[in-house]
Amino acid sequence: MAATVIDGKAVAASVRERVRGEVEELTDELGRPPGLATVLVGDDPASAIYVRRKHEAAEEAGIRNFDHKPAGSISQEELLDLVNDLNDNDEVDGILVQLPLPEQIDADAIVNSIDGAKDVDGLTPVSAGLLARGEPGLVPATPQGIMELISSVGVDPEGKEAVIVGRSNLVGRPLFSLLLGANATVTVCHSRTRDLGEVCRRAEILVAAAGQPKLVTGDMIRPGATVIDVGTNRTDDGLVGDVDFDAAKEVAGAITPVPGGVGPMTIAMLLVNTVTAARLRHKAAATSGR
Ligand code: NAP
Numbered sequence: 001m002a003a004t005v006i007d008g009k010a011v012a013a014s015v016r017e018r019v020r021g022e023v024e025e026l027t028d029e030l031g032r033p034p035g036l037a038t039v040l041v042g043d044d045p046a047s048a049i050y051v052r053r054k055h056e057a058a059e060e061a062g063i064r065n066f067d068h069k070p071a072g073s074i075s076q077e078e079l080l081d082l083v084n085d086l087n088d089n090d091e092v093d094g095i096l097v098q099l100p101l102p103e104q105i106d107a108d109a110i111v112n113s114i115d116g117a118k119d120v121d122g123l124t125p126v127s128a129g130l131l132a133r134g135e136p137g138l139v140p141a142t143p144q145g146i147m148e149l150i151s152s153v154g155v156d157p158e159g160k161e162a163v164i165v166g167r168s169n170l171v172g173r174p175l176f177s178l179l180l181g182a183n184a185t186v187t188v189c190h191s192r193t194r195d196l197g198e199v200c201r202r203a204e205i206l207v208a209a210a211g212q213p214k215l216v217t218g219d220m221i222r223p224g225a226t227v228i229d230v231g232t233n234r235t236d237d238g239l240v241g242d243v244d245f246d247a248a249k250e251v252a253g254a255i256t257p258v259p260g261g262v263g264p265m266t267i268a269m270l271l272v273n274t275v276t277a278a279r280l281r282h283k284a285a286a287t288s289g290r
Contacts, residue, residue, distance in 0.1 A: 003227070003252040004153060011152045012145075012264035016061060019271045023062040026278055033064045034278035036120065036270075037086045039097045041079065041105070042072025047098045054096070057267045063274055066092055072102050079105060080113055087115040093278035094120030096270070117281050120273040122174065131177045136280075138273050143175035145265025146207060146228050147182070153254040155226045157184035161202050165189045165216065165242065166209035171230055175207060196220070208242035218247025227255040230262050 027033045036058050040051045055065050066089070068082060079101075086095045095118045101107045116126030122140035130137030150157065162184035166172040172188055179186045189199055191210075200206055200220040208216045209230035221227060231242030241258030249255050256262055 003249045004254040005249065006149055006153055006228075006254055006256045006261060008145075008149060008256055008261040008264045011149055012268040015148060015265070015268040016057065016271060019061045019268070019275055022275050026275060026282075027062065030278065030282055032091060033062055034094075034274050035064045035066055035089075035092045036094045036096065036274045037066035037068065037089070037092045039068045039070070039079075039082060039086075039095070041070050041074055041098070041101055044100075047100075051098050054267055054270060057271060058274070061271050063271065064091070074102075074105075076105055076109070079110055083110060083113045087113075087118065092118065093281055094118050094270075094274040096121055117284070118277055120270060120277055122273065123169065128169065128174070131174055134177070134181050138277060139178065140170060140174045141266045141269035141273060142171050142230065142262065143178055144269045144272070145262060146171075146175060146230070147178050148265060148269070149228055149256060149262065150205060150226055153226060155205065155254070157182040157205060160184050160204040162186045162205040162207070163189060163200055163203035164207045164209065165193075165196065165200070166207075166211070166230070168209065171209040175209070179205070210242050212242055213240045214242070214244040216243040216248065218244055218251055221248050221251040223251055224253040225251075227252045228262060229256050229258050232258060232263065 023034060038051050038054060040047055058065050086092050095114050097110055099107060111123050114124055116124055119127045119138050122138045127138045131139055157179050162179045164172050164175055167188050167190045176186050176188050187199055189196055197220045200216060201222050203222055203225055205226045207228045211231055213233040213235050227243060227248055229241035229243040233240050239259055
């Protein structure tokens with residue numbers, strides 16, 4: 001039987017609807033809307049599109065945008081000053097520095113300078129450390145979206161064999177912590193994994209995040225598995241994932257398409273993170289009597 005195709009757009013729409021309600025409540029509570037600052041350095045067209053989509057989604061949810069577009073020639077110090085100003089701005093709850101940054105900039109140093117309480121991309125060592133320890137904090141949007149997609153088809157990771165292909169800080173590593181936190185038995189594969197097919201065939205939940213078109217073939221899928229395809233590879237045949245979708249959907253229980261699967265979730269979860277950051281900061285300020 002062919003797999004259920006998971007509709008990422010529909011799941012993302014329901015998350016965005018939920019966020020809209022939460023933003024309304026929070027705006028009453030804070031006396032101002034939650035604020036999201038974006039920093040887009042230079043004029044990379046793909047980055048400009050991503051940031052524009054984030055602005056539109058934030059605005060639609062009732063979140064206030066703080067839009068910063070420094071020139072591509074900005075120095076490390078000037079960019080650090082900008083991030084520090086945003087760290088100090090009480091109306092900004094979340095800060096997102098769009099990557100990649102120009103080569104004169106040390107991107108790690110910039111990301112690490114973001115106040116952990118405003119790190120809506122979840123990429124600072126503080127956020128990564130909290131997640132690895134299983135403590136509350138801000139979680140990168142893509143892996144968080146993947147967890148929503150898995151639960152959208154009624155799959156509970158508890159006790160299941162989960163396999164992730166890819167170990168990046170953006171996807172594979174944080175997803176490992178999330179699936180482990182949900183009590184799955186998790187294996188992480190990478191470019192040195194000896195027999196990828198053999199490991200993937202164990203997976204009741206299989207997540208492919210390698211950036212290699214159709215790396216995961218139909219014979220690597222365990223019958224009935226939930227397959228999440230994170231890959232976005234531009235090829236002569238258009239945008240394709242890391243999974244051979246046509247073959248995999250004949251074996252899997254549920255599968256995400258590319259496009260229309262994980263992609264739409266990423267922006268929705270950024271909005272969730274902005275609301276979470278605003279709540280946590282408000283709570284911290286109330287506790288400290290500010
Ligand atoms: P990345 O930083 O390039 O990491 C890729 C990972 O895959 C690495 O850990 C690498 O192993 C592993 N890998 C590469 N080739 C492999 C192979 N043949 N067998 C097994 N493992 C292999 O990529 P990323 O940032 O995590 O992104 C992965 C993909 O997801 C990309 O296509 C990206 O565009 C997409 N993505 C999509 C979204 C979305 O919102 N839809 C968000 C984020 C990323 P090593 O560590 O050994 O090198």
